[in-house]
Amino acid sequence: MEIANGDLARRFPDDLLIDIFSRLPAKSLSRFRCVSKAWSSLMAEPYCRSKLPPAMAGFFFLSETRDYGVRPGIQQFYFPVPDYHSAAIDASLRFIPSPKKLIVLSSSNGLLLCATLNHSSYPSSSSDIYVCNPATRSWTLIPNVARSSHDSLILAFDPEISPHFTLVLVKWRTIQRWPIIVESDGFELETFSSRTNTWVNSQVPRELGCGIHFPKCHVYLNGNVHFLSYNGIVVIHLESKVCHKIEMPFPAATRNYGVLGMSCGSLLYAVRAKREMQVWMLTDYEKHKWVMRKRVVFEFFNLFSRFDVFAFHPDADIVFLKVGRREELVSYNWINGRMKLVCSLRNNMSKLCLLVFSSYLGEDALEHKNCV
Amino acid sequence: MVGVKKKMVTLVSSDGVEFVVEKRVAEQSLFIKNALNEGGVEEKVMIPIPKVTSDTLSSVLEYCEKHASATEFQENEIEEWDKEYIEKADLDLLYYLLQASYSMSIMGLMELGAKKVASLIRGKSPQEIRELFNIKNDFTPEQEEEIRREMQWNYE
Numbered sequence: 001m002e003i004a005n006g007d008l009a010r011r012f013p014d015d016l017l018i019d020i021f022s023r024l025p026a027k028s029l030s031r032f033r034c035v036s037k038a039w040s041s042l043m044a045e046p047y048c049r050s051k052l053p054p055a056m057a058g059f060f061f062l063s064e065t066r067d068y069g070v071r072p073g074i075q076q077f078y079f080p081v082p083d084y085h086s087a088a089i090d091a092s093l094r095f096i097p098s099p100k101k102l103i104v105l106s107s108s109n110g111l112l113l114c115a116t117l118n119h120s121s122y123p124s125s126s127s128d129i130y131v132c133n134p135a136t137r138s139w140t141l142i143p144n145v146a147r148s149s150h151d152s153l154i155l156a157f158d159p160e161i162s163p164h165f166t167l168v169l170v171k172w173r174t175i176q177r178w179p180i181i182v183e184s185d186g187f188e189l190e191t192f193s194s195r196t197n198t199w200v201n202s203q204v205p206r207e208l209g210c211g212i213h214f215p216k217c218h219v220y221l222n223g224n225v226h227f228l229s230y231n232g233i234v235v236i237h238l239e240s241k242v243c244h245k246i247e248m249p250f251p252a253a254t255r256n257y258g259v260l261g262m263s264c265g266s267l268l269y270a271v272r273a274k275r276e277m278q279v280w281m282l283t284d285y286e287k288h289k290w291v292m293r294k295r296v297v298f299e300f301f302n303l304f305s306r307f308d309v310f311a312f313h314p315d316a317d318i319v320f321l322k323v324g325r326r327e328e329l330v331s332y333n334w335i336n337g338r339m340k341l342v343c344s345l346r347n348n349m350s351k352l353c354l355l356v357f358s359s360y361l362g363e364d365a366l367e368h369k370n371c372v
Numbered sequence: 373m374v375g376v377k378k379k380m381v382t383l384v385s386s387d388g389v390e391f392v393v394e395k396r397v398a399e400q401s402l403f404i405k406n407a408l409n410e411g412g413v414e415e416k417v418m419i420p421i422p423k424v425t426s427d428t429l430s431s432v433l434e435y436c437e438k439h440a441s442a443t444e445f446q447e448n449e450i451e452e453w454d455k456e457y458i459e460k461a462d463l464d465l466l467y468y469l470l471q472a473s474y475s476m477s478i479m480g481l482m483e484l485g486a487k488k489v490a491s492l493i494r495g496k497s498p499q500e501i502r503e504l505f506n507i508k509n510d511f512t513p514e515q516e517e518e519i520r521r522e523m524q525w526n527y528e
Contacts, residue, residue, distance in 0.1 A: 016474050016486065023490035034498040034519050037510045160495035362490055 018048050023362035025109060025159040026055040030315055053110070053135070055315035056081055057089055057359040060104045060112075061345065073121020074103050078357075079329075079343050088135055089359055095137040095370055096130055106155040108220055109314075110135065110360025111165055113155035124149045131155060131165060131194075135359040137370035142167065142192060144199060154227065156220040156238060163363040166238050167192040168225050169199075191241060194365040202241035217259045217311060217353075219267060222285075226260055226267060233260070233267075249280045249290035261312020261319070268293075270309045270319050270334075275299065277309060279319070279334050294334040310354045320354065329354075381408065381417045383433075389426035390418075393433055400436035402477035423475055428468040431461070435481050458488045463504070 012020075021029060021043070029052055033040045042048055058080035064073070078091030093102045093114060100116035103123055107113070114130045115123035125148045132139035147153060147169055157165035169190040189202045218227040225236045226246075233246040249269065258271030267282040269290070279294040298307060308322045310329070317335040320342065322328070327345040332338070379395040381404070398419075399405040407419055421429060435457060442450050461469060466485060473481035493501055502509055511519070 012470070013474055016470060016482070019482070020486045020489045020493075023487060024494050028494045028496075031498055032493075032501060034511065034516050035501050035509075036507050039507075040511075040519060163491075362494070363487060 014042060014048070017042060018051050021048070022051050022053070024053075025360055025362065026053045026358050027109075027315060028160060029053070030055055053359040053361055054081060055358055056313055057135075057357050058091070059311070059320075059357055060091070060107065060355040062103065062353050062355070063345075074117070074123075076103055089357075090134045090137055093132065093134060095134075096132055096139045098128060098130070100128070102130065104355055105153055106218070107355040107357050108155040108157040108165070109159060110358055111155060111157045111364065111366075112357070113153060113167065115153075122149065129153065129167075131167070131366065133360065133364055133366060134357075135361050136364075136366075138364065138366040138368060140194070140365075140367040143197070145169070145192075146190070146199070147171075152227075154218050154225055156225050157364070158220055159360055159362055159364065161223070162195075164194045164365045166194070166225075168236060168238070170227075189236065189241065189243065191238065200241070202243075204243050217261070219260045219262050221262050221265070221267060228258070228260060233269075246282065246288050249292070259309050259311055259319070261314075263312070263315075263317060268312055270312065272307065272309050275306075277307075277319075277321075277332075296334070296337075311356050314356055314358050320356075381419060383429065384418060384420045385426040385429045386421065386423055387425050389429070391426075391429060391433060393437075394440070397433065397436045397440040400439050400478055400480075402479070404476065421472075421476065424472045425468070428465070428472050431465060431469060432472050432476065432478070432481065436478065439480060454484055458484050461488075463492075 021032075024032075029043070033043050043052065058078055061077045061079060063075050063077070078089075080089065080091075093104075093112075096102060096114070098116055100118065102114040102116055105113045105115050105123065110133060112132050112134060114132060115127040116130075118124055118126050127147075129142040129145045129147070130139050131142060145153075148171070150172060152170040152172070154168040154170065155165060156168060169192070171188040171190065173186055173188070187204060189204050190199050191202065192199045218225055220226075223238055225238060226233050228234075229245075231245075232248055234243060235246055236243050246267075258269050261268040261270065263281075267285070269280045269282070271278055271280075276295065276297045278292055280290045281293045283289050283291045307324070310320045310322050312319055313331070316333070318331050318333050321330050321332055322345065323330050329342040329345055331340050331342050380392050381395050381398045383391045383393060383398060383404070385391070395408070399408065404419055408417065424432070438450070438453055438457075445453075458466070466488060469481065470485040470489065472478075473485060493504065496504070499509075501507065509516075
């Protein structure tokens, strides 16, 4: 048997090809539009598009209530990207059979890491930790999480590499309160792999990572987890558990609350200074060489309507900015300069973080599957 | 003889080979199940399976036989069997299995095959995909670049 002049795209019924496409990560899909005209035009069809996961399905937005008379606590909102039929994603997370409310801590290529809220309105050391896929409504409970409330927990999942996920538990030494920035003289590392279903402890050089932001953004790239610390980007190679540090493009850059992202396989860093925003790209990973890709001054934002850089789009040259007193979230394309309103955020909230979510319908290592 | 009480049907592959199988095995295919219901004929049923060759059909029936008796096995036993079954199929067979499962409406097999193909192609570059499936690149370099750019504006 041989597919003599077999062009799979032509010989397969479209439905079948769409079914295969729908099981791929969004990242692969956007690349595969370049395979041939047949694939490209199929993917552009509205019917096909409605079946495929977009590069970005929406975002989870965490805020802290500041209303008088209301007990402070974390609140969570999900904003779907308008043109994606959001019914496909169960952002309520109610498919997880936990009687307690769940808060998303980390998001990675279609999977979410969530913690239950127990007595307090913040995740604590007694929180149950779940990894779930809100598109397929599958979930798994993570065993033996030895986490204290101020430790950082990061999820690393890349379906292009493996259906298995890894959890990185960064245990900070000397710390004050979650989630406020505090000084720390280093951390210990524990990692959990869904392949082995166990936690492994690793030693970390002391000089790495002093003080930390709540790691609101981390990037999983080339088998490494990256997150911001006070004095640089901490890099953890998940296979070997070897850690090192990447210096920032300019001193004290992290103190300006920048965000990490990636584009075309390179690490990106966007940072605000007054009315100016800079986007840096790490062009040489080995030599830690940064190149400034964009410098833009937003003249129309005055002192009273400042802006913050919130997150990078996972698959386009776009950053999300929080703008003005009315708390609007806008997308800004740093290549062509186009800016667009995404949505209005809630008032009276202190913004903690924005977790970009891309949906994924393919194979994963979650234990409990739900047939949709 | 054991087979006497069992209802049998005969499936005919596109290259004319006849396969006599139990009705409950054949009915794993919704296409055959519907054909049997419509026909109403109980005995000596001959069902032609167009576009599916004898090699492919024999492999398809291996799957159907296992899944027709799925209740006799543990769930993870079937899962393991599925895994092995699809693992040993080469790319050509995989391709024909998918086509057959689609035309014969065998949902489980179709899903199994689609998953396998997805796992083969995720993470690959467009060029690797073209080589794998023998697809001709009909884009000019300029068109390809244009598509790359275009994809980025989706969010705006």
